[in-house]
Amino acid sequence: MYQHKFKVAALPAWAAIATCLVPCVSGFCARADTRQANYTELAEQLSSSALIYLPGSDTFEDAVARWSNLSVPVANVVVSPGSEEDVVTTVKFANKYQVPFLATNGFHGSITTLGKMSSGIEIYLNQLNSVEISEDGQTAKIGGGIRSKNLTDALWAASKQTVTGTCECVSYLGPGLGGGHGWLQGHHGLVSDQFLSFNVVLADGSLVTVDESSDLFWGLKGAGHNFGIVTSVTSKIYDLTKPNYAVNTIFFSGDKVKEVYQLANELWITNGTMPEDLNNWSYWFYDPTIDADKPVIAMYIIQEGVDVVDSVHTQPFLDLGPIMSQPQSGTYLDLGKWTGISLADGPCQKTGNANPRFPIYLKQYNPEAQAQVYELFRQATTNDSTPFSGALFMFEGYSQQGLKAPGDEASAFAYRSENLLVAPLLTYAPTGQAVEQAAYQLGNQIRDILYQGSGESSLSTYVNYAYGDETPKAWYGSESWRQDRLSALKKKYDPTAKFSFYAPIA
Ligand SMILES: Cc1cc2nc3c(=O)[nH]c(=O)nc-3n(C[C@H](O)[C@H](O)[C@H](O)COP(=O)(O)OP(=O)(O)OC[C@H]3O[C@@H](n4cnc5c(N)ncnc54)[C@H](O)[C@@H]3O)c2cc1C
Known part of the structure; x- marks a missing residue:
């Protein structure tokens, strides 16, 4: 019977890396990455609440274990950012050393394209799990790493709700970036229809706010895995009238x-x-x-x-x-x-x-x-x-x-x-x-x-x-205007295809 082994690692990034350097001796050292990325350098740049997990530790094994074991991504290191800025730092670090990276959240992504990642950094967003309800009660700013149940519970405590995916352990953004079906879609639409603005780290490591005034807004709501790492999102929320x-x-x-x-x-x-x-x-x-x-x-x-x-x-x-x-x-x-x-x-x-x-x-x-x-x-x-x-x-x-x-x-x-x-x-x-x-x-x-x-x-x-192995047409619609619009956005925002492990746009 499965035992949930997740332990909250208490060490900050600089201490964690120091502790975890021990496994280097047994050949699992993250610094032995073929591209010579120096993770101590990264640790020194991250906030005090960021965590780095290296192979050989329980926390690493827990953080890379997935719901589906078919064609899984392989990481040399897991970074758990303590702030939105830490995501920026990690992406810039990865770019400097030309190391692939992938956002991970609720681990339920099962598409086999993920297996194309054979080394690199997993950016595990679990600490970005805040929920701030606006004063007028119409919107909430939600951390990019929150799970569906945590969001539902936080809103419920304030007599509010919004559309999330149905499964309690799946993240909020994972479903949302691909559309996002949920129990409340009859009233309010998809998970992604609730998004009003995103804070997103783009391929070059810049942190930008994307709202309806940006061409990227359209693409993030359905093909979002292709364009960036969402560190937070502002979403519509609703009064809880029929519990x-x-x-x-x-x-x-x-x-x-x-x-x-x-x-x-x-x-x-x-x-x-x-x-x-x-x-x-x-x-x-x-x-x-x-x-x-x-x-x-x-x-x-x-x-x-x-x-x-x-x-x-x-x-x-x-x-x-x-x-x-x-x-x-x-x-x-x-x-x-x-x-x-x-x-x-x-x-x-x-x-x-x-x-x-x-x-x-x-x-x-x-x-x-x-x-x-x-x-x-x-x-x-x-x-x-x-x-x-x-x-x-x-x-x-x-x-x-x-x-x-x-x-x-x-x-x-x-x-x-x-x-x-x-x-x-x-x-x-x-x-x-x-x-x-x-x-x-x-x-x-x-x-x-x-x-x-x-x-x-x-x-x-x-x-x-x-x-x-379905085609991008099957994932994103067969109409040529859709494919053209997505290709143009990809070319503009991710020209070197850094976000291409999850259902990549052609
Ligand atoms: C049991 C189960 C129930 C499900 N129920 C529903 C449902 O009710 N509705 C629904 O629509 N879907 C549902 N799904 C499908 C779900 O949308 C996908 O599996 C989704 O990829 C899971 O996201 P995750 O964060 O949990 O997984 P992960 O594997 O951690 O993430 C999947 C991918 O999402 C991207 N990603 C995640 N977070 C971010 C972020 N903040 N910024 C940028 N990229 C990010 C990354 O590319 C990552 O590879 C379900 C799946 C399962 C297994």
């Missing part, structure tokens, strides 16, 4: 796959719209305590401002004859626990597994395609020797009003016209190339069936769930 929530989790046998998704289509897409106060997720997973033969379908129908989900939303599903249903009530703060993504749940642990996803956005479900991919998923999760018994198939149907309101061209996030985010997550123990290939083939086979069934002419993926 209470209810969920009904309705479990179906896989035999009902067509009926369940036909009904979801009719209620929320083809004959209706997902109401603003409602969100629907579903998961497929193999749980022999519920069904020994095949994966179960768990439909989460989640409603805001009520203690029981309105039967108008649940009764049509109950009429299909589920295995069981589980109504629960609580507050917004319970959503992570109900959907299995709270700090205590599996997705917040670093298990050593590889966790590739093969995402696709869809306008609606194609029940025939759903049945075909269910059969593939059943075979893959239930055969005796399978490495994929822990796989999870995710279907995310958020309410869309706030997402669609700004219009398609509002930001570099390209997929406001899509209604569903769908992704098989093929968790496996990374035992070698055979299983990696099997996951790759299965994931692509599943995605291809959904794509063919969608009738679309180009693949739409969520960059933050992407496997890594």
